Amino acid sequence: xxNLVVPVSAHDHIRGxxxxxxxxxxxxxxxxxxxxxxxxxxxAIANELSDSLRLVFRxxxxxxxxxxxxxxxxxxxxxxxxxRFWEMAPLLYENQEQLDDHSLGRYAKKAGVDLKRFxxxxxxxxxxxxxxxxxxxxVRSGVGATPTFFINGKRYEGMFKSEAFVAALLNExxxxxx
Amino acid sequence: MASDSSIERLAERLGIASGSRKIGRTTLIxxxxxxxxxxxxxxxxxxxxxxxRALALPADGKSTLGELTQxxxxxxxxxxxxxxxxxxxxxxxxxxxxxxxxxxxRTRNSLKYDQAVVQTVIMLPVVVTAILIVVANSLALxxxxxxxVAAVRFRNNLKDSRDAVYIFAAxxxxxxxxxxxxxxxxxxxxxxxxxxLLLWKLDLxxxxxxxxxxxxxxxxxxxxxxxxxxxxxxxSVAPVATREALEAASGDASVATPSADTGLLAMGxxxxxxxxxxxxxxxxxRPAERLLVYTTDPxxxxxxxxxxxxxxxxxxxxxxxxxxxxxxxxxEYRLRTRRKSPADAIIHRLQAEGTPYIIAAEVVAADxxxxx
Numbered sequence: 422x423x424n425l426v427v428p429v430s431a432h433d434h435i436r437g438x439x440x441x442x443x444x445x446x447x448x449x450x451x452x453x454x455x456x457x458x459x460x461x462x463x464x465a466i467a468n469e470l471s472d473s474l475r476l477v478f479r480x481x482x483x484x485x486x487x488x489x490x491x492x493x494x495x496x497x498x499x500x501x502x503x504x505r506f507w508e509m510a511p512l513l514y515e516n517q518e519q520l521d522d523h524s525l526g527r528y529a530k531k532a533g534v535d536l537k538r539f540x541x542x543x544x545x546x547x548x549x550x551x552x553x554x555x556x557x558x559x560v561r562s563g564v565g566a567t568p569t570f571f572i573n574g575k576r577y578e579g580m581f582k583s584e585a586f587v588a589a590l591l592n593e594x595x596x597x598x599x
Numbered sequence: 600m601a602s603d604s605s606i607e608r609l610a611e612r613l614g615i616a617s618g619s620r621k622i623g624r625t626t627l628i629x630x631x632x633x634x635x636x637x638x639x640x641x642x643x644x645x646x647x648x649x650x651x652r653a654l655a656l657p658a659d660g661k662s663t664l665g666e667l668t669q670x671x672x673x674x675x676x677x678x679x680x681x682x683x684x685x686x687x688x689x690x691x692x693x694x695x696x697x698x699x700x701x702x703x704x705r706t707r708n709s710l711k712y713d714q715a716v717v718q719t720v721i722m723l724p725v726v727v728t729a730i731l732i733v734v735a736n737s738l739a740l741x742x743x744x745x746x747x748v749a750a751v752r753f754r755n756n757l758k759d760s761r762d763a764v765y766i767f768a769a770x771x772x773x774x775x776x777x778x779x780x781x782x783x784x785x786x787x788x789x790x791x792x793x794x795x796l797l798l799w800k801l802d803l804x805x806x807x808x809x810x811x812x813x814x815x816x817x818x819x820x821x822x823x824x825x826x827x828x829x830x831x832x833x834x835s836v837a838p839v840a841t842r843e844a845l846e847a848a849s850g851d852a853s854v855a856t857p858s859a860d861t862g863l864l865a866m867g868x869x870x871x872x873x874x875x876x877x878x879x880x881x882x883x884x885r886p887a888e889r890l891l892v893y894t895t896d897p898x899x900x901x902x903x904x905x906x907x908x909x910x911x912x913x914x915x916x917x918x919x920x921x922x923x924x925x926x927x928x929x930x931e932y933r934l935r936t937r938r939k940s941p942a943d944a945i946i947h948r949l950q951a952e953g954t955p956y957i958i959a960a961e962v963v964a965a966d967x968x969x970x971x
Contacts, residue, residue, distance in 0.1 A: 423923070443606065453815040465710040466609075473605045485817045485954055560893045560959045563923050566814035581813060583710040584613055591610045 423563030441475035452487035459581035489520040498548035508532035692724035692776035724773030731777025
């Protein structure tokens with residue numbers, strides 16, 4: 422079983438307490454339908470375990486099959502630069518069939534992002550390197566498909582359902598021996 | 600520990616900690632009592648509505664016990680206005696929808712629970728029944744209704760695909776009640792609840808679930824697809840590189856057996872290229888770098904990579920092929936770049952020409968240790 426090679430750092434998009442005993446790293450692609458299905462499950466768990474779970478999102482855009490994924494990831498980064506990543510991400514997943522520049526602008530506005538700055542950053546591609554760094558980090562950790570999850574650094578192989586996630590988190594919190 | 604207890608509590612709530620799903624005797628008793636009462640009421644409605652025509656007195660005036668009984672009740676039925684019949688249908692559909700909503704609440708865990716679905720399941724049969732009573736047998740009204748429904752654009756993403764079944768059940772109950780078949784509505788309600796509770800309790804087919812087919816993978820050529828479960832024409836199963844492929848990728852070097860623990864697969868001597876020197880041997884002007892090529896097919900990736908490097912690199916040498924886990928492999932080259940073709944240009948071309956074999960490529964300092 423592959424482990425997470427790139428440790429969670431301050432550069433990551435983190436939701437939840439920094440020193441949480443449980444960390445769930447999500448490698449996702451905003452145009453991936455399975456990621457869109459898994460994200461609400463993960464987000465719901467993060468809401469429930471707001472005191473004990475650290476949810477981390479990393480980009481893994483599969484540009485070969487999802488031509489708009491890279492752009493969407495950069496849009497999420499542009500929102501993140503204004504502290505709105507966690508508002509933007511669900512909008513991208515919920516509307517993944519419309520990820521053109523105009524739509525990205527609409528989602529950004531809905532997420533409360535300064536649109537002028539957002540468009541400037543998106544058009545300049547200033548966040549492409551960050552997205553690529555996430556991607557390469559995923560590749561180093563053996564990520565080859567989306568969605569891929571790591572629980573406390575160990576690759577999660579279960580189903581993308583809340584019950585399965587909670588069972589794995591419970592197992593990890595009990596020592597990860599079962 | 601507070602954090603531990605929160606996950607324990609959540610697991611308990613979801614029925615994970617206990618290891619089984621319990622419907623509960625109280626739940627069953629409440630549902631049964633409710634259905635007995637409601638079915639009694641519904642039976643009353645059926646007698647009052649569906650059969651009222653049959654209860655009219657016979658024209659010849661012969662009187663039997665049954666006819667006398669019918670005659671006794673006849674004035675009451677004759678006095679029933681259409682409003683009462685319609686109200687009985689609407690009320691019946693409402694009463695029959697309540698246990699469906701209850702079943703939803705009972706079988707959805709706290710994370711999947713959607714209040715909107717519960718309220719929809721309660722309200723939808725009422726509305727559907729009323730609409731069907733109004734439309735009745737009028738084709739003109741039916742077309743009008745279709746026009747109105749088409750004008751009201753409503754889109755909603757359900758959290759769980761199974762929620763759609765509840766919506767259909769609600770529509771079914773409403774429909775049955777609306778066309779005057781409350782018995783069918785009652786049967787649907789009871790059968791649906793029993794079936795749903797059973798499916799939830801037994802958690803049927805859960806053992807057969809797998810993430811296989813629930814992943815988006817980089818596109819692969821048709822010849823490499825193995826037992827694929829394509830999703831929207833874009834997924835396939837990543838090929839697992841064989842020992843032969845690794846040997847081919849590593850040239851004539853010996854290939855070690857994959858190690859699940861370390862992830863280290865192979866140490867291969869590559870094909871040395873003229874002009875490649877170890878760092879520091881030819882001065883410090885352009886030190887050698889390390890090119891990492893991440894691939895699902897080391898043999899094909901090596902062909903592509905070396906074709907690109909032949910054109911763009913000053914020199915290169917395959918140092919080793921590693922197993923990166925999850926059917927991924929890493930070709931490690933010692934690389935010397937040209938001024939005209941910096942590392943970024945090589946990476947860009949590798950990815951452009953290496954699709955779909957090459958997942959990614961990066962250049963790191965030659966002396967940097969690979970953490971993996």
